[in-house]
Structure formats: structure tokens, C-alpha cells
Amino acid sequence: MTINAKKPLPSWNDGPVRETIVRFVENAVGKERSDYIHPNDRIAVFDNDGTLWSEKPIYFQLAFAIEQVQQQAGDHPEWGDDPVLAAAIHGDFDKILEGGVRAILHLALANVRGETTEEFEDAVREWIGRARHPDTDRLYTEMVFQPMLELLAYLQSNDFRTFIISGGGLEFMRVWAEEVYGIPPEQVLGSSFKAKYELRSDGPVLVRLAEVDHFDDGEGKPVGIHKFIGRRPVFAFGNSDGDLPMMQWTAAGDGPRFVGFVHHTDAEREWAYDRDSIVGRFDKGLDEARARGWTLVDMKVDWKVVYPLE
Amino acid sequence: MTINAKKPLPSWNDGPVRETIVRFVENAVGKERSDYIHPNDRIAVFDNDGTLWSEKPIYFQLAFAIEQVQQQAGDHPEWGDDPVLAAAIHGDFDKILEGGVRAILHLALANVRGETTEEFEDAVREWIGRARHPDTDRLYTEMVFQPMLELLAYLQSNDFRTFIISGGGLEFMRVWAEEVYGIPPEQVLGSSFKAKYELRSDGPVLVRLAEVDHFDDGEGKPVGIHKFIGRRPVFAFGNSDGDLPMMQWTAAGDGPRFVGFVHHTDAEREWAYDRDSIVGRFDKGLDEARARGWTLVDMKVDWKVVYPLE
Numbered sequence: 148m149t150i151n152a153k154k155p156l157p158s159w160n161d162g163p164v165r166e167t168i169v170r171f172v173e174n175a176v177g178k179e180r181s182d183y184i185h186p187n188d189r190i191a192v193f194d195n196d197g198t199l200w201s202e203k204p205i206y207f208q209l210a211f212a213i214e215q216v217q218q219q220a221g222d223h224p225e226w227g228d229d230p231v232l233a234a235a236i237h238g239d240f241d242k243i244l245e246g247g248v249r250a251i252l253h254l255a256l257a258n259v260r261g262e263t264t265e266e267f268e269d270a271v272r273e274w275i276g277r278a279r280h281p282d283t284d285r286l287y288t289e290m291v292f293q294p295m296l297e298l299l300a301y302l303q304s305n306d307f308r309t310f311i312i313s314g315g316g317l318e319f320m321r322v323w324a325e326e327v328y329g330i331p332p333e334q335v336l337g338s339s340f341k342a343k344y345e346l347r348s349d350g351p352v353l354v355r356l357a358e359v360d361h362f363d364d365g366e367g368k369p370v371g372i373h374k375f376i377g378r379r380p381v382f383a384f385g386n387s388d389g390d391l392p393m394m395q396w397t398a399a400g401d402g403p404r405f406v407g408f409v410h411h412t413d414a415e416r417e418w419a420y421d422r423d424s425i426v427g428r429f430d431k432g433l434d435e436a437r438a439r440g441w442t443l444v445d446m447k448v449d450w451k452v453v454y455p456l457e
Numbered sequence: 458m459t460i461n462a463k464k465p466l467p468s469w470n471d472g473p474v475r476e477t478i479v480r481f482v483e484n485a486v487g488k489e490r491s492d493y494i495h496p497n498d499r500i501a502v503f504d505n506d507g508t509l510w511s512e513k514p515i516y517f518q519l520a521f522a523i524e525q526v527q528q529q530a531g532d533h534p535e536w537g538d539d540p541v542l543a544a545a546i547h548g549d550f551d552k553i554l555e556g557g558v559r560a561i562l563h564l565a566l567a568n569v570r571g572e573t574t575e576e577f578e579d580a581v582r583e584w585i586g587r588a589r590h591p592d593t594d595r596l597y598t599e600m601v602f603q604p605m606l607e608l609l610a611y612l613q614s615n616d617f618r619t620f621i622i623s624g625g626g627l628e629f630m631r632v633w634a635e636e637v638y639g640i641p642p643e644q645v646l647g648s649s650f651k652a653k654y655e656l657r658s659d660g661p662v663l664v665r666l667a668e669v670d671h672f673d674d675g676e677g678k679p680v681g682i683h684k685f686i687g688r689r690p691v692f693a694f695g696n697s698d699g700d701l702p703m704m705q706w707t708a709a710g711d712g713p714r715f716v717g718f719v720h721h722t723d724a725e726r727e728w729a730y731d732r733d734s735i736v737g738r739f740d741k742g743l744d745e746a747r748a749r750g751w752t753l754v755d756m757k758v759d760w761k762v763v764y765p766l767e
Contacts, residue, residue, distance in 0.1 A: 187635065308643070325497065332686065333500075333620075333643075333644075339684060341680075342683060342684070343676070344676035344679050344702055344706070351702070351706050351709050353679060353680060353683050360684070366653070366654035369654050369661065369663060370651075370652050370653065373652060374627075375643065377628075377631045377643055377645065378643070392654055392656075396654070396661050399661050
């Protein structure tokens with residue numbers, strides 16, 4: 148028990164996946180080893196939806212955006228003519244999901260109504276503190292993956308800087324990422340809107356604009372990594388085709404690299420899906436991971452528990 | 458001598474400015490003090506040109522951009538018809554300076570010719586390693602301010618995360634900021650161009666595009682701070698009107714704040730300029746700093762040395 152308490156990644160079953168991760172980290176910090184990585188270069192990037200927390204039946208941020216649309220719909224009769232907004236008002240998730248991550252952006256853009264960045268953060272904070280998942284009745288922040296929390300902490304304790312690189316909204320995640328993941332706001336990258344500075348009589352504010360600034364999915368992920376981090380990660384974790392360019396970009400660097408995907412194989416404890424899922428489709432990424440020998444986490448096999456409260 | 462070696466900020470003369478900085482930092486880290494700042498919130502932001510290194514007779518990055526234009530001019534006879542590019546070809550600095558920071562962007566955009574981000578970084582690295590200042594014949598990286606290097610190190614050793622927030626190019630500064638300032642690429646923010654991901658036969662690359670992504674001067678600074686850092690700094694240093702919105706944004710937060718400007722008052726060791734200078738104009742900022750009691754560094758009075766080699 149004393150020994151186990153000090154063993155890293157206690158919620159990961161022994162096996163090749165856990166072994167690959169631990170060996171990579173031990174080599175990275177062992178100065179005498181050929182796969183040593185200087186602390187400056189210990190950049191680890193993680194997708195969020197489906198990698199650090201669940202994403203079924205709909206991306207969690209989509210639940211927030213739908214609620215916001217429903218709350219504002221009374222002031223916007225014209226929204227009934229917009230297929231995506233109408234679907235949100237009627238809670239027709241399938242219809243929205245057909246539009247993928249871009250449909251979330253569309254909903255989020257509709258919700259921009261001249262609020263300041265602080266007002267938006269307050270709305271997220273209020274929602275994330277009380278909204279519950281329709282299937283599990285848990286808070287969304289209780290549906291993060293315990294093994295991944297341990298992995299983040301393990302990397303952080305070995306002087307890796309851990310970043311989130313998500314298709315989801317940067318301002319949405321930053322509100323709770325530090326408390327939940329130990330990842331500070333400046334290490335959270337996601338899709339974002341433009342903002343403008345206004346000097347009001349009671350002080351300066353930033354007002355959110357209904358204009359996409361950066362779309363952080365697919366090819367937008369390596370572009371975002373270059374823009375925000377400015378150097379290539381040595382460690383990357385994702386779960387879907389939207390992460391594939393980030394994986395290719397990470398893998399193409401010199402020296403030791405770790406590239407891993409969470410494969411959702413556990414219909415009992417979480418969800419099982421890959422090639423045919425609209426949310427978190429994992430098809431080309433699965434083929435490329437197998438062809439290139441990247442690490443595939445078989446959730447059912449590799450994880451002792453899924454959520455922290457189990 | 459032993460005591461002095463441990464005294465922070467040895468190149469700063471004793472006086473109210475040095476005292477204000479040291480008191481702010483000592484309060485920030487003293488858990489029992491009312492002005493204590495949690496390490497998570499110890500975000501310090503610095504302008505670069507004129508704040509961390511000199512900027513006369515022209516912004517140093519402008520010297521790089523002009524050289525690039527001159528090298529490529531033979532392939533672009535049409536550049537002779539562009540007033541700014543023609544001025545660059547003829548080395549007419551005054552003409553370019555009339556356009557301010559935007560003229561640098563114009564030159565930098567002209568230099569974008571389908572190169573990858575790595576090719577651009579190589580070009581910057583080559584130039585910064587050999588180019589010398591026209592007046593001092595020093596490498597540009599030898600014209601950083603020794604007192605500010607000490608201030609960065611002092612803040613870093615007290616668990617502040619130090620960021621550069623510059624109107625200059627993010628990809629230009631990142632090449633040398635870590636070695637010179639101890640500031641890693643992910644903590645360097647500046648003006649940037651868009652880029653696109655390409656999967657080539659020999660691997661993925663990011664190709665620079667001749668399109669401005671973020672213009673990080675004036676009101677772009679607080680917008681950029683929100684986008685990249687995601688929380689408000691507690692400590693800000695600048696030197697010109699282009700930094701004023703960043704200072705207002707920093708000052709408007711709750712709790713203890715430090716806001717300081719470098720005032721270029723030393724015509725002998727560096728340059729003396731403020732309200733009437735095109736480069737680094739300091740006019741509205743000077744008035745507002747005085748009105749609000751922000752810290753004004755009088756370079757001639759407050760700094761024992763200016764450059765590291767003195």
C-alpha cells in the first residue's frame with residue numbers, strides 16, 4: 148500500500164500503454180539517458196472533449212450554448228428561421244450534431260450580445276457550478292477522466308508544461324481548467340472570438356465580438372500551437388480525427404515523442420464509439436495511429452476507473 | 458560586497474523607483490501581508506521595444522525587415538512603386554518611420570514569400586547573431602537593458618510569470634527571447650501573421666501567410682493579453698503611448714498593482730525622447746502616469762548602467 152501510493156498513474160492498469168507513458172517520462176527526466184528532454188522543451192498538449200472529459204451525448208459546451216440560446220430565444224423570434232438555432236430551442240440534439248463543432252460556434256456566436264469577457268466568464272462559472280449531465284446527473288466537472296487527471300499531475304510533477312489544445316471555446320474552459328486540471332488559463336488554447344477594448348467611465352472592459360478569431364480544430368490545432376506556444380510539443384494526447392494534424396505535427400519533431408489517443412471502448416462505464424460517431428469521430432486517426440505505432444488507450448482495458456467518484 | 462551581491466536589482470540606484478518595485482514584490486510574496494498575491498496571479502507583462510531593449514534610431518526588427526527587403530528587391534521591380542518598400546530599398550529610415558509600427562508590418566508582409574515558420578526562424582537567428590547596431594556597432598541583443606534583465610530575473614525568482622507583450626513580431630522575438638530574457642516562447646506575445654498547415658511528402662509544415670492575424674499595439678495589447686494569457690496582469694512595464702491601454706487594463710484590476718514606464722531621459726548613455734518622437738512616442742502615457750501616480754523610471758537617475766557590457 149505504501150509502495151502503491153507512490154506509484155505513478157494508479158488508475159492505469161499495468162500493461163503496454165501505462166509502461167510506454169512511464170518509460171517516456173522517466174527517460175525525459177533522466178539526464179544520463181539518450182531520450183532525455185531539456186525542461187524547456189517539455190511541452191505536453193491535450194485535446195479536451197473526449198480526451199480529458201466525456202463528450203457524449205453532446206459536447207458539454209454545447210449543452211451550455213443551447214441553454215443560453217433557450218434563455219434568449221424570447222427576445223429573438225427570428226431565431227426560429229435558423230435551422231441550428233431552432234433545433235437548439237427545441238432541444239433537437241441530433242440536428243445540431245450534424246453540423247459538428249461548427250454548429251457549436253454558430254450557437255455561441257448567436258449568444259454574443261455585447262457582453263464583456265468578465266460577464267461571459269460569470270455565466271460559464273454559474274452554469275458549470277450547477278448544470279448536470281442528462282444521463283449521469285453528475286456535474287460536468289465530475290465527468291473528467293481520473294486516469295488523465297493523474298497523467299496531467301504526473302507530467303506536471305516532472306516539469307512538463309501541460310497545455311489544452313481544444314476545438315472548444317478558450318473562454319469557456321479557462322473558467323474551470325485551473326481548478327479541475329491544474330492547467331492555468333495561459334496554457335488553455337481553444338477556439339476564440341475577437342474582442343475589442345473599450346474605455347468606459349467606470350474603467351476599461353473587453354467586449355466580445357460575434358466574429359471568429361481562431362478555429363482550433365483539425366489543421367487549426369498545429370497553427371494554434373505555433374501561435375500560442377511557439378514550439379513543437381514532445382507529448383500529445385487526443386481522441387479523434389480533429390486531433391490528427393496536432394499528432395502529425397508533434398510526431399514530426401526531432402528526438403523522443405509520445406503520441407497517444409484515447410479510444411472510447413467502454414460502453415458500460417463510459418461510451419463506445421469511433422468511426423461512425425459524429426461527436427468525436429475517430430477513423431483516419433485510428434488508422435494512422437495503428438500504422439505508425441502510436442499509443443492507443445483501450446479505455447475498457449487500460450483504465451481501472453473512468454471518473455473520479457468511482 | 459557579500460551583502461550587495463544578494464541585494465536585488467543591483468544596477469538600480471537607491472531611490473523611490475527601486476523602493477516601489479522591491480516593496481511590491483516583497484509584499485506579493487509575503488503570505489502574512491495584505492498585499493500578498495497568490496502565485497497563480499503573479500502575471501507580469503513587459504513591452505519589448507524601448508522597455509527591454511533600445512529602439513533608436515529605428516525599431517531593431519525594422520532593420521531586419523529592411524535588410525530582407527533589400528535582399529529580395531532584385532526579384533521585385535514593382536517594389537519601386539511602393540513608397541514604403543522604395544524607402545526601405547534606399548535606406549530612407551525617416552520615410553519609413555512616418556508610418557510607425559504599421560510600416561514595419563507592411564515591410565514584413567512584403568517579405569512573406571511562402572516560407573515555412575522554421576525557415577523564417579532560421580533567417581531571424583542568422584541575422585540576430587551577426588547584425589550590428591549602426592551607432593554602437595554592438596549586436597542588438599547586447600543592447601538590452603541590464604536593469605530590466607535584473608528585474609525579469611528578480612520577478613521570475615519570486616514566482617512571477619513574465620510575459621512580453623510587444624507590437625513587434627511574435628515569431629521574431631521568440632527566436633532569442635528565451636536565451637536573452639529567460640522568457641520562453643509561450644510567454645512571448647506580439648503581432649503575428651496567419652499560417653496554414655500543409656502535409657508535405659517529407660512531413661508537415663506551417664507556411665506563413667501574408668495576412669495579419671493580430672496587431673499587438675495600443676488597444677491590441679489588452680485584447681492580446683486576454684486571448685493569450687486569459688487573466689489580468691498585476692505588474693506591467695512599458696515605455697510609450699502604445700502601452701497605455703495595457704497599463705489601464707492592468708491598473709483596473711482588484712488588489713495590488715504595479716504600473717511602470719521607462720522614461721528615456723539619458724541622451725548620453727542611450728537616447729532622450731518622449732512626446733515628439735515618432736519611435737516610442739510617450740505623450741498621453743506620460744500625462745496619465747503622472748496624474749495617476751504610476752512609476753516613472755528616469756533612466757538617467759535610476760539606472761547605474763544601461764547595457765550589460767558597461
